[in-house]
Amino acid sequence: MGLSELTLGQYQTVYNALSFVIASFLGALTYFILTRNEVSPKYRSAATIASVIMVIAGYHYFRIMNSWTEAFKPENNLYHPTGLYFNSSYRYIDWLLTVPLLAAELAIVTCSDRARSVSSLAKYTIAAGLMIVLGLVGELSTDSTQRTIWAVLSTIPFIYLLVSLWIEIGKNLPNIPESARRSASNLRYLLVATWGVYPIVYMFPDLKLTSANWFVAGQVGFCTADVFAKALFSLIIHWIAVARSRAEGFKAA
Amino acid sequence: MGLSELTLGQYQTVYNALSFVIASFLGALTYFILTRNEVSPKYRSAATIASVIMVIAGYHYFRIMNSWTEAFKPENNLYHPTGLYFNSSYRYIDWLLTVPLLAAELAIVTCSDRARSVSSLAKYTIAAGLMIVLGLVGELSTDSTQRTIWAVLSTIPFIYLLVSLWIEIGKNLPNIPESARRSASNLRYLLVATWGVYPIVYMFPDLKLTSANWFVAGQVGFCTADVFAKALFSLIIHWIAVARSRAEGFKAA
Numbered sequence: 035m036g037l038s039e040l041t042l043g044q045y046q047t048v049y050n051a052l053s054f055v056i057a058s059f060l061g062a063l064t065y066f067i068l069t070r071n072e073v074s075p076k077y078r079s080a081a082t083i084a085s086v087i088m089v090i091a092g093y094h095y096f097r098i099m100n101s102w103t104e105a106f107k108p109e110n111n112l113y114h115p116t117g118l119y120f121n122s123s124y125r126y127i128d129w130l131l132t133v134p135l136l137a138a139e140l141a142i143v144t145c146s147d148r149a150r151s152v153s154s155l156a157k158y159t160i161a162a163g164l165m166i167v168l169g170l171v172g173e174l175s176t177d178s179t180q181r182t183i184w185a186v187l188s189t190i191p192f193i194y195l196l197v198s199l200w201i202e203i204g205k206n207l208p209n210i211p212e213s214a215r216r217s218a219s220n221l222r223y224l225l226v227a228t229w230g231v232y233p234i235v236y237m238f239p240d241l242k243l244t245s246a247n248w249f250v251a252g253q254v255g256f257c258t259a260d261v262f263a264k265a266l267f268s269l270i271i272h273w274i275a276v277a278r279s280r281a282e283g284f285k286a287a
Numbered sequence: 288m289g290l291s292e293l294t295l296g297q298y299q300t301v302y303n304a305l306s307f308v309i310a311s312f313l314g315a316l317t318y319f320i321l322t323r324n325e326v327s328p329k330y331r332s333a334a335t336i337a338s339v340i341m342v343i344a345g346y347h348y349f350r351i352m353n354s355w356t357e358a359f360k361p362e363n364n365l366y367h368p369t370g371l372y373f374n375s376s377y378r379y380i381d382w383l384l385t386v387p388l389l390a391a392e393l394a395i396v397t398c399s400d401r402a403r404s405v406s407s408l409a410k411y412t413i414a415a416g417l418m419i420v421l422g423l424v425g426e427l428s429t430d431s432t433q434r435t436i437w438a439v440l441s442t443i444p445f446i447y448l449l450v451s452l453w454i455e456i457g458k459n460l461p462n463i464p465e466s467a468r469r470s471a472s473n474l475r476y477l478l479v480a481t482w483g484v485y486p487i488v489y490m491f492p493d494l495k496l497t498s499a500n501w502f503v504a505g506q507v508g509f510c511t512a513d514v515f516a517k518a519l520f521s522l523i524i525h526w527i528a529v530a531r532s533r534a535e536g537f538k539a540a
Contacts, residue, residue: 082321090314127307
């Protein structure tokens with residue numbers, strides 16, 4: 035899909051949204067590194083993984099930002115496509131790495147049983163890989179029927195993942211200390227609300243929502259979803275890990 | 288070998304594969320730095336070396352990425368060679384540094400006897416140096432007969448290294464605690480599967496596999512092999528180090 039001309043406001047909106055994501059990830063990374071020791075060794079790898087996710091996702095947003103600035107040049111108060119491709123497939127590459135990591139973080143902090151968390155993690159990783167590769171093939175195909183077929187196929191592991199994670203969190207709520215149970219329960223709604231953005235934006239072209247405004251809305255949607263699904267999601271998991279550590283008698287040095 | 292014109296899809300595939308490698312190395316680097324203290328002092332230098340490998344290999348991939356974007360320019364939906372050389376010999380320079388480091392990491396974590404691990408390390412470093420220099424001379428030679436002769440010569444230290452590392456890991460399996468023995472045993476298959484990619488891609492021109500699609504496949508093959516042979520390999524070694532540390536009574540602060 036070619037890019038259309040953008041007004042200064044449209045161009046800046048995407049630019050600022052991308053920058054907002056980078057700032058959020060850098061801030062969250064700093065927080066996770068500095069507070070890692072407040073989590074007991076049992077759950078500490080979740081804080082480590084949270085930092086890893088912030089680095090990987092932050093790196094990708096720097097790339098997306100560069101791709102954005104190279105894709106347009108200003109002339110007569112309008113931003114014209116330069117012909118250089120705006121690479122949104124970075125997002126797929128990012129998910130390939132970060133979705134299994136987010137599932138791992140969740141499993142480490144909510145599960146009671148290590149062996150079971152490893153086996154379900156393997157399933158999630160395969161489902162995430164399928165979901166992303168199928169979605170990417172659809173995203174890159176120019177034919178609209180093919181695009182839809184791949185999208186439908188990609189939705190199967192997507193739904194599987196969402197439902198499994200929802201059930202997983204619910205089943206583990208009793209393990210979580212009272213002080214963090216509400217946050218853990220809310221994680222499920224956060225998951226559905228943020229993950230839901232991706233298929234909706236994916237469908238924009240099929241719904242003939244192809245104007246510049248819809249394109250900008252889609253990019254802002256992705257950015258917002260990424261801040262909530264990665265930074266906020268990891269923050270909540272981190273707070274649960276701190277609460278469990280304290281409830282089990284761990285005292286930070 | 289000159290570069291041919293690429294479609295957007297071909298160009299992007301290599302681009303995304305290169306970016307995927309950078310993201311993986313940055314993520315793994317973060318992980319190794321943050322979890323270094325979970326390894327007992329006896330094995331800790333393996334975690335240090337893992338971080339060093341990620342920095343060196345990540346740096347080289349930034350260079351390869353820059354070389355890739357400079358080697359092509361888009362025009363009429365095709366990516367045309369700009370005439371600037373796509374420098375894939377960075378990979379050889381990278382191996383010159385990282386292959387001995389990977390062998391060192393392995394020796395530190397799997398061996399029981401320090402003196403023996405230093406002496407075998409010296410042998411591996413010499414073999415790795417020979418393998419890489421001979422391969423690079425072949426890669427840079429324009430004559431196809433010469434290319435093949437150097438390739439065959441380079442294969443001798445290559446096989447020596449693979450066989451020695453395979454035997455080394457097998458011999459040290461009894462030192463490794465039960466919880467990590469399976470991973471350690473799998474390291475051997477990972478080694479063969481990932482190292483095997485390099486001679487296969489090297490042979491593409493000799494097998495007349497010179498189309499743009501084969502070129503892209505070769506680059507993706509190198510990228511995948513590097514993520515598995517460096518980041519995943521180091522991660523498994525790190526987990527073995529953590530398991531040995533715990534089995535020997537070490538407790539992270």
